[in-house]
Amino acid sequence: MALNCTITRNDFLESLNSLQNITNKKGTLAILSNVLIETTNGGLILTGTDLEVSLRLFVPAEIHEEGSLTLPSKKIFEIVRESGSESITMEETDNSWAVIKAGLSTYNLAGMPDDEYPDFPDYSDDNFISFETYIFLELIEKVIFSIANEKENIYSLTSVLFEKEQIDGVNYLKMISSDGHRLSVMQKEVAADLDQMILNELTLIPKKGIQEWKKFCEDRDSVEVSFDSNQLVLRDGQAVMIIRLKNGEFPNYSAIIGAVELTNSVEINRIPFLESLKRINLFTEDIFHTISLQLEQNRMVLSSQNADLGNAKDELPVIYEGENLTLGFNCRYFIETLQVMECQTVHAYINSNASPCLMKSEEDEGFLSIVMPMQL
Template structure:
């Protein structure tokens, strides 16, 4: 039977918009550019996949005839975006053509048979746990900025490592990212029911998967979450997201954590430090964003130099009472860390002029950032 339905334009457009990053990838099968539309009694189901990420969305609709077909995702999104009508009507014609009526506009769009569309991954609902979206949102927002870009030689650094740990009879989810020059860790306490989450020894969620998880969390209070040997699954009543996990090993970061000391801490106002770094960064070289940080008793001096434009200097008050230090760092790494860490005052721990810098905050207990030094 030919598919025939009427759907609210705004709901349809919102669903298509959230799927655009999954479809329309260059160099893939033509069918993967399409969205599969299934019409059921009182709803339609929109499914997209790129064989690594799959997303199903359910939208209420007036379905006159049930059926299934696939249509070009980008063209459908553009059509819905430019339409000024409240509702859009779809009616399947011969040879997978579809007539689309939106207000006074009538379109004919060529589709493809759903038989060519890849089978959506099967998942195990039995081992899924209930989790608040705020938990995953915070884990992603506090760590995703320090994931390596795709050109990184160590490909597993282009993923986030997810761990489940127990400490002092409390259960935590922990996310770790690194690009080889910095390491970021965020831990969030979770309900004991999350103990049933089957986190593997090395659960690596790729960069694009992390981006889709962040979008999935928007406008949701909670949902079901599952980790399987080869995929992560997120589900609520009208959305299903499945992400293929990355295979490989994440670098051993525990040894680096063990060698760091919190002796001789530096206390500094977070916003004042961030504003100073942004000013100094205006005169760094574009590639490495190198700055010099001179630290002495209760005083920090930031300097930068650009061969084409000149130099900059800024001075900030701190709480520090140990030996003077002269250090070089990538300014952008500090800026990105200070933009996500919470708290009015942060703690900086540096053992020596050659050692990494550790940044923490009493007002953001689960967060820890380590930045490697540079030679200037």
């Protein structure tokens, strides 16, 4: 049988938009750039996958004839986006082609047979726990910036470590990221009973999965979550997302945190510090954005230099009573950390001229960041 349906433009566009980051990844299988479109009771099921992240969406539609086909995800999205019509009619013809009508416009679009499309991963209906999405949005926001990029040699650092913890009878969810030069930790108290959440010894979620998890949560108030040994499943009444977990090692972040003594403290106003760093960063000359940070009695001096352009120097009042220190840091790491914080005052802890800097605040509950020093 050949698919034939009519669907509201806005509903179709919203669903196709959700699939674009998944289906537009360059890969070896051409069909992965297509979206699988299947009829179901009362509508369509749209599926996209890159074999790492799979997303299945239900869209209400008027079904004239049942069927299924795959169409180029980007092109069908562009057609629907540019359409001025309130409804779209889609009809499958010979050899996996589709005729798409939108108002007075008609398009003939070449698809591919649906039997070549990868199967959607199986998952169990057991062990799902419902969470309000703001929990995950805050966790992700606080750690996503320090995940290693895909070119990183240590494969597992391109992931986020996900953990659960119970402290004095209170349940917490925790995310940790590191690119080998910095570390971000965020934990969030949750009311849900986490006994049903079965995690691996190391549960590693790839960066692409974290990005799509965030996007999945942005338009929803709540989401159900379940973990299998090799995948994370997110769902609500209209959609299911499955993220394949990674295997590998992860730095012993507790030992790294424990190595920084919380004694030599600097209190800094966050916004002036951030603005100063942005000015100093204008004159960093290498990919490492190296700056010099000098700490003296109740003041901090930031400086950078560029052999071709010149140099910059900025001074900030701080609360600091320790010995004079001079360190090198990647300016961008400080900027990105301060941008996700919401506090007025940052507490930074630096023990010596060669020690890392740990930053946290009472207002950013559950969050801390460590930035490793650089050689000047």
